[in-house]
Amino acid sequence: MSNKKVGKQTIMLENAPAIIGVASIVGPKEGQGPLKDYFDLIINDMYFQEKSWEKAERKMMKEAVEMAIKNSKLPYDAVEYFIAGDLLNQIISAGYTARDIGIPFLGIYGACSTMSEGLALGAMIVDGGFAENVVVATSSHFCTAERQFRFPLELGNQRPPTAQTTVTGAGAAVISLKNDNPxxxxxxxxxxxxxxxxxxxxxxxxxxxxxxxxxxxxxxxxxxxxxxxxxxxxxxxxxxxxxxxxxxxxxxxxxxxxxxxxxxxxxxxxxxxxxxxxxxxxxxxxxxxxxxxxxxxxxxxxxxxxxxxxxxxxxxxxxxxxxxxxxxxxxxxxxx
CATH class of the missing domain: 3.40.47.40 (Stage V sporulation protein AD)
Known part of the structure; x- marks a missing residue:
């Protein structure tokens, strides 16, 4: 039994990797909410100057990753792995972002749990000594998710009170062996x-x-x-x-x-x-x-x-x- 395993499902990270840089990008509605002052970028156009909502989501993720690395103060080539996923068919936002940024890529899918999954896997890689710096990211977009999972917005379907509103946004975090908090x-x-x-x-x-x-x-x-x-x-x-x-x-x-x-x-x-x-x-x-x-x-x-x-x-x-x-x-x- 690993000495890092605690109980049935929990892992204790002996080296406690630090999160040394983050970035968050959100859409117009999120940018009007109570947390508006905390986001790094608020876009005012659901297309984000792209030709489709799907391309807009991809752009959000890419820019969030690049911003998180910049905020970490690390050189770009010091980041050894990119761990990411999203909701779109075959995690295409993550896949195309990985193509563009050129960092070795591990694609994951946990639906809306993907951020926790990415942080968990990234931290285990760093704690285990397999890398010193890893960036994790995920994204979603209201329009792309509605079109894929429920009904195209053009139909104007009425949603019941139990329905939730998919957040238009992307977040990225750099996990490192550096001596820092949190x-x-x-x-x-x-x-x-x-x-x-x-x-x-x-x-x-x-x-x-x-x-x-x-x-x-x-x-x-x-x-x-x-x-x-x-x-x-x-x-x-x-x-x-x-x-x-x-x-x-x-x-x-x-x-x-x-x-x-x-x-x-x-x-x-x-x-x-x-x-x-x-x-x-x-x-x-x-x-x-x-x-x-x-x-x-x-x-x-x-x-x-x-x-x-x-x-x-x-x-x-x-x-x-x-x-x-x-x-x-x-x-x-x-x-x-």
């Missing part, structure tokens, strides 16, 4: 949880049990209590999923309500007509790389548990009436 200390890899939910317009209900399973396992494995953290934040359960997660955790004897927030609720204001709240790979990515990271650098937060959640469905599985398998990965990020 650091990634523990990772809890989630299991796929499927409670039979089939409604693609109610992601919060589908993903909440996966978040609960991972959060509960993290505390069981580490023997920590919720009071250890200044902030426990899920990726994009939004209003419906967050309430479900809190209730399910209380049934397990774990009350996190005084430390718990959700990126899908943090990024938008209630008056922005986003229905249940935000979602998408860019949701956790931009809230972490924008707001949370910068507040950690200021010392407002010193211990954060980031639990990004993802619905591992596809257009094919939805059309075939399949239920929605979900995943959540937890990453403990601390100022040491």
């Amino acid at each position: 650091r990634i200390t523990f990772i809890t890899i989630g299991k796929v949880i499927d409670m039979g939910q089939k409604n693609p317009n109610d992601m919060g209900s589908a993903m909440a049990p996966a978040a609960v399973d991972t959060i509960f396992r993290h505390f069981e494995d580490t023997k920590r209590s919720p009071d250890y953290y200044d902030l426990i934040v899920t990726g994009d359960l939004a209003s419906i999923g967050k309430d479900i997660a809190e209730d399910l955790l209380k049934e397990k004897g774990l009350d996190i309500s005084n430390k718990y927030s959700d990126c899908g609720l943090m990024i938008f204001s209630p008056n922005q007509d986003v229905h249940a709240g935000g979602s998408g790979c860019g949701c956790a990515a931009t809230v972490f790389c924008g707001y949370i990271y910068k507040e950690m650098k200021k010392g407002r937060f010193n211990k954060v548990l980031l639990v990004a959640t993802g619905a591992l469905m596809s257009t094919t599985s939805t059309q075939q009436g399949e239920s929605i398998p979900c995943i959540a990965h937890a990453v403990a990020i601390e100022n040491l």
